[in-house]
Amino acid sequence: MKTKILIYIIFLFFAFSKYSFSNDLKLENKINKNLRCLICQGQSIYDSQSDFAESMKLVVKQKIESGMSEEEIYSFFKIQYGEWILYDPEFNTKNFALWLLPILVFLVGGIVILKKFGVSKKRL
Amino acid sequence: MKKRYYKYSIVSFLIFTFFIFYYGLKEKNFYTPEDISIKKFPNLILNDFYTNSKTSFDDILIGSNYYLINIWASWCLPCREEHTYLVQLKKNSPIKIIGINYKDKRDNALKFLDRYDNPYSVILNDNNGTASIEVGAYGVPESFILNAEKKIIKKIIGPIDKKKFNEIKKLINK
Numbered sequence: 001m002k003t004k005i006l007i008y009i010i011f012l013f014f015a016f017s018k019y020s021f022s023n024d025l026k027l028e029n030k031i032n033k034n035l036r037c038l039i040c041q042g043q044s045i046y047d048s049q050s051d052f053a054e055s056m057k058l059v060v061k062q063k064i065e066s067g068m069s070e071e072e073i074y075s076f077f078k079i080q081y082g083e084w085i086l087y088d089p090e091f092n093t094k095n096f097a098l099w100l101l102p103i104l105v106f107l108v109g110g111i112v113i114l115k116k117f118g119v120s121k122k123r124l
Numbered sequence: 125m126k127k128r129y130y131k132y133s134i135v136s137f138l139i140f141t142f143f144i145f146y147y148g149l150k151e152k153n154f155y156t157p158e159d160i161s162i163k164k165f166p167n168l169i170l171n172d173f174y175t176n177s178k179t180s181f182d183d184i185l186i187g188s189n190y191y192l193i194n195i196w197a198s199w200c201l202p203c204r205e206e207h208t209y210l211v212q213l214k215k216n217s218p219i220k221i222i223g224i225n226y227k228d229k230r231d232n233a234l235k236f237l238d239r240y241d242n243p244y245s246v247i248l249n250d251n252n253g254t255a256s257i258e259v260g261a262y263g264v265p266e267s268f269i270l271n272a273e274k275k276i277i278k279k280i281i282g283p284i285d286k287k288k289f290n291e292i293k294k295l296i297n298k
C-alpha cells in the first residue's frame with residue numbers, strides 16, 4: 001500500500017512538473033513566433049538561427065524566468081526596437097487605412113453582389 | 125502583321141521583366157524604420173573585459189559630455205575598417221569610447237586590440253549577446269552616441285565610415 005502511494009506521488013510529481021515545464025516552453029515559443037528577426041527579415045526569431053535571433057531567444061527566456069508577462073515582454077521589445085519588431089501591429093492613426101480597407105472592400109463588394117443577385121432573383 | 129505584333133510584345137515584356145529584376149534585386153531589402161524617439165541608455169551590469177569584475181554603465185558613463193558605445197568583435201570584418209575611425213576619434217575628440225565585446229573569444233579580442241590599437245576607455249563583455257539585445261542593437265558593428273544625460277542621440281547600425289565619422293565630429297563639436 002505504502003509503495004503504491006509513493007509511486008502515485010512520484011507519478012503526480014513528474015506529471016505536474018512536466019506540465020509546468022511545457023507551459024513555460026509554450027509561452028516562450030509563442031512569444032518567439034511573434035517577434036520579427038530584424039537581421040533575416042521575413043522570419044520570426046523562432047524560425048531563425050542568426051546570432052541576433054539566438055540572443056533574442058535567450059533574452060525572452062530570461063524575461064519569462066524573471067516573471068515578466070507576455071505583454072510586458074512585447075512592450076519591452078517595442079521600446080527598444082520599435083513596433084516593427086512585433087508581428088501583430090497595433091491599430092493607430094498611421095495604419096488605420098490598412099485595417100479598414102479590406103472591410104470596406106468587402107462591404108462594397110457585398111453590396112455589388114447583392115444588387116446583382118437581387119436582379120437575377122427577380123428574373124428567375 | 126499579327127505575328128509581328130506578338131513578337132514585339134514578347135520582346136518588350138522580356139526587357140521589362142529584366143529591368144524589374146535588375147533593379148529590384150540590386151536594392152538592399154534591409155528595412156529599418158526611422159526611430160526618432162530619444163531614449164535613455166539602460167543601466168546594465170556587465171563583466172569587465174580585463175578584470176572580469178561586475179561593472180554597471182552608471183559607473184562608466186561619468187565625466188564626459190559625449191559617450192560612444194561601440195559593439196564590436198574580432199571576428200567581424202567591418203569592425204576592422206571602423207576601428208581606425210574610432211582610434212582617430214579617441215585621439216582628436218572629447219568623447220569617451222566604451223566597447224562591448226560581442227560573442228568573442230578573449231584571446232582573439234586581445235590580438236585584435238594589439239594589432240589595431242585600443243580606443244576604448246572601458247571594454248565590457250557580452251558573451252551570449254543578451255546585453256546587445258537589451259540595449260536595442262542589431263548586431264556587430266553598431267554604435268550609440270550618448271550625451272551627458274545618457275540619452276541616445278545617434279545610433280549607427282553597421283560600420284562607421286568616412287561620412288558617419290564626419291557626422292559624429294559635427295555632432296560633438298556643436
